[in-house]
Amino acid sequence: MDELYDVMIIGGGVVGSAIARELSRYELKIGVLEKNLDVCFETSGRNSGVIHGGFAYDPGTYKARFCVEGNLEFDQVAAELGVPFKRTGKVLVGNTPADMESLKRTLESGQINGSCGLEIIDDAQLHNLVPSVIGKFALWSPNSGIVDPFLYTIALAENAACNGVTYLFDHEVTGISRARDRYTIITSKGDYRTRWVVNSAGLGCGKISEMLGLRGYKIVGSKGDYIILDKNVGPLLPMPVYPVPSNTYMGIHVTPTVDGNVIVGPNAEYINEDAFSYYGVSQKEIRSLAESANTLWPCIHKKDYIRNYCGILPKWVDENGKIQDYKIEARSEAPNSVNLVGIESPALTSALPIARYVVSLFAEKESFIRNTTFNPVRKPIIRFAEQNDENKEQLIKENPDYGEIICRCEKVTKAEMLQAIHNPLNVDTVTSIKYRTRAMMGRCQGGYCQTRLAEMIEQEKSKAVEDIVYARNGSKLFVGKVRR
Amino acid sequence: MSTIRKDVIIVGGGPAGLAAAIEMHRKGLRNILIIEREKNLGGILRQCIHDGFGLARFGQPLSGPEYAQRFIDEVIELGIPYDVGTTVLSITPEKEVTAVSSDGLVTYQAGAVVLTMGCRERTRGALAIPGERPAGVFTAGVVQSYINLHNTMVGKEVIILGSGDIGMIMARRMTLEGAHVNAVFEIMPYPSGLPRNIQQCLNDYDIPLYLSHTVTEIHGSSRLTGVTVSAVDENLQIIPGTEKYYPCDTLILSVGLIPENELSLSAGIEMDNRTKGAVVDEYYQTSVPGIFAAGNVLQVHDLVDNVSLEAESLADNVAVYIRDGSLPVCDVQIITDGNVSHTIPQRISGQKEFTLSMRVRCPFKNCTILIKQNNIALKRVKLQKALPAEMIRISIPKDNLKPEAAVEVSVE
Ligand SMILES: Cc1cc2nc3c(=O)[nH]c(=O)nc-3n(C[C@H](O)[C@H](O)[C@H](O)COP(=O)(O)OP(=O)(O)OC[C@H]3O[C@@H](n4cnc5c(N)ncnc54)[C@H](O)[C@@H]3O)c2cc1C
Ligand SMILES: Cc1cc2nc3c(=O)[nH]c(=O)nc-3n(C[C@H](O)[C@H](O)[C@H](O)COP(=O)(O)OP(=O)(O)OC[C@H]3O[C@@H](n4cnc5c(N)ncnc54)[C@H](O)[C@@H]3O)c2cc1C
Numbered sequence: 001m002d003e004l005y006d007v008m009i010i011g012g013g014v015v016g017s018a019i020a021r022e023l024s025r026y027e028l029k030i031g032v033l034e035k036n037l038d039v040c041f042e043t044s045g046r047n048s049g050v051i052h053g054g055f056a057y058d059p060g061t062y063k064a065r066f067c068v069e070g071n072l073e074f075d076q077v078a079a080e081l082g083v084p085f086k087r088t089g090k091v092l093v094g095n096t097p098a099d100m101e102s103l104k105r106t107l108e109s110g111q112i113n114g115s116c117g118l119e120i121i122d123d124a125q126l127h128n129l130v131p132s133v134i135g136k137f138a139l140w141s142p143n144s145g146i147v148d149p150f151l152y153t154i155a156l157a158e159n160a161a162c163n164g165v166t167y168l169f170d171h172e173v174t175g176i177s178r179a180r181d182r183y184t185i186i187t188s189k190g191d192y193r194t195r196w197v198v199n200s201a202g203l204g205c206g207k208i209s210e211m212l213g214l215r216g217y218k219i220v221g222s223k224g225d226y227i228i229l230d231k232n233v234g235p236l237l238p239m240p241v242y243p244v245p246s247n248t249y250m251g252i253h254v255t256p257t258v259d260g261n262v263i264v265g266p267n268a269e270y271i272n273e274d275a276f277s278y279y280g281v282s283q284k285e286i287r288s289l290a291e292s293a294n295t296l297w298p299c300i301h302k303k304d305y306i307r308n309y310c311g312i313l314p315k316w317v318d319e320n321g322k323i324q325d326y327k328i329e330a331r332s333e334a335p336n337s338v339n340l341v342g343i344e345s346p347a348l349t350s351a352l353p354i355a356r357y358v359v360s361l362f363a364e365k366e367s368f369i370r371n372t373t374f375n376p377v378r379k380p381i382i383r384f385a386e387q388n389d390e391n392k393e394q395l396i397k398e399n400p401d402y403g404e405i406i407c408r409c410e411k412v413t414k415a416e417m418l419q420a421i422h423n424p425l426n427v428d429t430v431t432s433i434k435y436r437t438r439a440m441m442g443r444c445q446g447g448y449c450q451t452r453l454a455e456m457i458e459q460e461k462s463k464a465v466e467d468i469v470y471a472r473n474g475s476k477l478f479v480g481k482v483r484r
Numbered sequence: 485m486s487t488i489r490k491d492v493i494i495v496g497g498g499p500a501g502l503a504a505a506i507e508m509h510r511k512g513l514r515n516i517l518i519i520e521r522e523k524n525l526g527g528i529l530r531q532c533i534h535d536g537f538g539l540a541r542f543g544q545p546l547s548g549p550e551y552a553q554r555f556i557d558e559v560i561e562l563g564i565p566y567d568v569g570t571t572v573l574s575i576t577p578e579k580e581v582t583a584v585s586s587d588g589l590v591t592y593q594a595g596a597v598v599l600t601m602g603c604r605e606r607t608r609g610a611l612a613i614p615g616e617r618p619a620g621v622f623t624a625g626v627v628q629s630y631i632n633l634h635n636t637m638v639g640k641e642v643i644i645l646g647s648g649d650i651g652m653i654m655a656r657r658m659t660l661e662g663a664h665v666n667a668v669f670e671i672m673p674y675p676s677g678l679p680r681n682i683q684q685c686l687n688d689y690d691i692p693l694y695l696s697h698t699v700t701e702i703h704g705s706s707r708l709t710g711v712t713v714s715a716v717d718e719n720l721q722i723i724p725g726t727e728k729y730y731p732c733d734t735l736i737l738s739v740g741l742i743p744e745n746e747l748s749l750s751a752g753i754e755m756d757n758r759t760k761g762a763v764v765d766e767y768y769q770t771s772v773p774g775i776f777a778a779g780n781v782l783q784v785h786d787l788v789d790n791v792s793l794e795a796e797s798l799a800d801n802v803a804v805y806i807r808d809g810s811l812p813v814c815d816v817q818i819i820t821d822g823n824v825s826h827t828i829p830q831r832i833s834g835q836k837e838f839t840l841s842m843r844v845r846c847p848f849k850n851c852t853i854l855i856k857q858n859n860i861a862l863k864r865v866k867l868q869k870a871l872p873a874e875m876i877r878i879s880i881p882k883d884n885l886k887p888e889a890a891v892e893v894s895v896e
Contacts, residue, residue: 408521450626474706477638479640
């Protein structure tokens with residue numbers, strides 16, 4: 001309690017972690033309060049993983065500006081942070097004259113936003129790019145790409161941690177008070193004092209705003225469900241395929257993942273704040289997703305389903321229910337705070353530009369000293385399965401654990417698992433290891449490796465089996481030993 | 485990376501791989517190698533500590549590990565080479581086999597490859613069961629492994645979905661370890677596991693089995709808190725209004741096994757959509773000459789005794805293949821009516837007797853299995869009952885068999 005933080009960031013998703021990382025370029029004592037046991041258990045781990053081109057947003061908005069900025073710099077960011085990223089390009093597919101009008105409008109706003117290389121393409125060009133698609137023409141965005149959203153969020157957080165940021169997991173913020181120019185942040189695990197506070201709590205942005213005394217934000221959730229398909233079908237989809245967008249919603253699309261699976265979704269169902277922690281997917285939704293997406297890309301068959309999931313976007317709406325732009329503010333009612341509200345899509349793409357903007361708001365009030373030891377580079381865990389034979393041999397020679405396959409579907413080795421278990425954030429849920437290695441993410445969904453994974457966590461972290469957690473707080477996997 | 489020549493590479497050291505290796509050794513093959521990714525030989529049997537294995541072969545009920553040990557002992561006694569802790573990464577149509585272990589990568593040029601990789605379990609995702617994703621949802625084989633190999637208990641209040649054998653065996657095992665198993669739910673109107681398991685694992689422990697029921701929602705944001713179960717009609721559609729909530733902390737899925745054929749696909753082998761395994765001929769040879777398959781990777785077996793038999797006949801043919809460089813052409817198709825779910829083999833030479841393995845698609849009473857060619861019966865087998873859970877093996881004599889028209893299998 002007694003340590004005084006310079007900045008306390010509430011929420012360690014992709015946005016909070018990007019802010020933490022950008023602030024760690026300066027000599028500051030920074031903490032991140034995160035209620036979950038890892039950084040990508042909410043929206044940052046529950047999306048399409050698309051690095052958007054920036055054409056679908058109204059010109060002049062933060063969404064448009066930060067998205068284009070984030071997109072253009074992403075090759076360099078991905079290389080620096082060791083994150084799988086592919087600039088695949090993307091098509092928005094249409095059939096009718098009305099679709100064409102709509103795509104032309106999108107193209108125009110995209111050009112104003114600064115989104116590069118946009119072009120309307122005809123039937124032949126479209127089918128040349130994606131032979132399996134159904135459609136007559138498309139808007140082609142060569143700059144769109146796909147990223148591993150888990151690893152991107154993890155990479156930002158790990159890089160922040162390696163540059164001195166303290167992550168405090170399982171810390172839910174329940175109240176904030178201010179006295180004598182200091183904030184006291186009340187959490188489920190004790191109180192913290194800080195000079196500055198940042199609200200990057202994602203779905204919790206409304207509540208934290210209230211705690212800061214910034215009242216009146218109305219937040220609704222837009223819940224989207226997805227089906228994940230087997231890698232079998234991956235080769236049929238070289239890039240994301242979207243329908244013609246409406247003003248507020250991108251439509252059900254199909255997206256390849258960087259690892260070669262395909263995700264189908266999302267729909268968009270409006271929900272209230274009390275349902276923000278429900279991540280269930282219904283049978284009806286699964287069926288309608290497949291039906292809808294099959295009209296765009298007729299390759300979705302039940303035999304290829306390996307999993308489903310959903311994500312929830314926090315949307316800030318006005319009194320008429322109209323969706324607003326991002327709100328990023330430093331208000332005098334809450335001095336020394338930066339408040340982020342309605343940070344919805346495309347915040348995966350925009351996280352670093354948003355973070356730099358947040359830093360600029362600080363810089364208006366205070367001048368920071370540069371952290372001369374800041375290192376922007378994060379070394380990824382080298383993946384055995386992605387190496388050529390020569391490198392594979394070299395890896396095993398240097399570390400024989402690279403020769404022991406633990407996950408049969410994704411060919412993850414013991415060496416990778418051990419590096420993931422001893423990660424810089426010191427998190428050790430089963431899902432944390434899964435996101436860092438892809439173990440359990442293949443078609444058998446852990447049928448082969450999860451017993452080994454659990455045993456490795458038990459041994460490496462000297463844990464009792466009762467304390468091994470699947471993902472969320474309290475999601476214990478086991479009740480104990482069968483016999484002592 | 486150097487290439488090592490082997491007459492035969494056997495991929496997988498479960499009961500199928502072990503029996504094949506021993507039989508090949510008997511036939512004089514010496515330059516063979518079993519490759520197993522686990523630290524021990526024995527395959528899935530290592531975690532099946534219940535008894536009931538080997539009744540047919542050894543005339544006594546053995547546990548899974550005991551059954552496997554008899555073969556492992558023989559492999560060791562005969563000095564058949566095996567590498568454990570070694571995973572086969574790829575097989576090419578030219579029979580180049582690449583394997584990895586902590587010693588490094590090795591490539592073998594094999595004269596023949598025997599696929600005995602076993603199977604994996606179907607998962608929640610494959611069924612697309614709706615609801616949240618809490619901890620506490622496991623497949624039956626994973627629970628079996630946690631309890632029997634890792635000494636770890638997964639829960640206390642249990643619901644089982646699917647009446648597969650492993651699920652029923654785990655119902656008994658969980659009960660014996662102090663858990664409370666509420667019920668087993670099966671979507672089909674008949675059980676998918678063996679009658680003896682229904683008796684010995686459910687009835688004997690008063691665990692109810694509900695047919696035509698399925699789990700329609702999973703509840704709980706952290707650990708499982710309960711499931712909603714609904715009745716289904718004859719088209720397997722949920723009957724509205726029949727939903728019932730069962731509190732539980734563990735859901736065990738026993739909803740089917742799928743042959744593990746990633747390697748077979750990499751070798752370009754033709755697959756059968758019904759078995760999800762390779763298409764083979766009466767020599768257990770796949771569509772790629774010199775690559776053979778037996779055991780659960782070929783078709784999911786309910787009795788290990790049959791796995792051993794299948795692997796031994798395979799081995800005899802591999803020995804001939806290595807000696808002669810080829811096997812007779814098999815272009816007589818075996819076709820089935822709607823009552824037969826699949827057959828092994830799928831094609832034959834028509835020049836010699838062979839063993840047909842098959843399953844019926846749904847239960848029959850007092851039925852006849854008819855095997856005919858050119859409208860001439862090759863064999864008729866009368867059965868008091870035929871269940872999808874029980875594999876049927878029929879030997880077909882040479883008598884009237886011809887290397888010509890398709891052989892038809894039907895159930896009447
Ligand atoms: C269906 C869907 C598809 C999407 N697709 C894309 C896409 O393709 N491309 C793209 O760019 N963007 C996409 N997005 C948007 C993007 O995923 C999000 O905008 C982004 O992840 C938001 O990051 P965040 O850090 O603000 O939120 P989060 O990841 O939700 O992080 C907020 C964190 O705050 C924590 N928190 C909340 N309350 C408290 C509290 N009281 N105390 C402590 N911690 C708290 C939460 O646990 C959480 O970890 C999509 C979103 C959805 C839902
Ligand atoms: C859980 C369970 C319970 C059963 N209970 C009974 C019973 O009560 N009574 C009965 O008679 N039968 C039972 N059976 C059936 C019988 O045991 C199986 O049919 C038999 O074990 C199948 O043998 P197999 O050799 O084909 O496969 P497996 O035993 O699965 O062996 C396959 C082996 O191949 C290895 N392998 C796979 N891929 C690779 C690779 N790429 N590189 C190296 N190695 C690899 C695996 O690690 C494994 O060891 C049960 C089956 C299961 C799954």
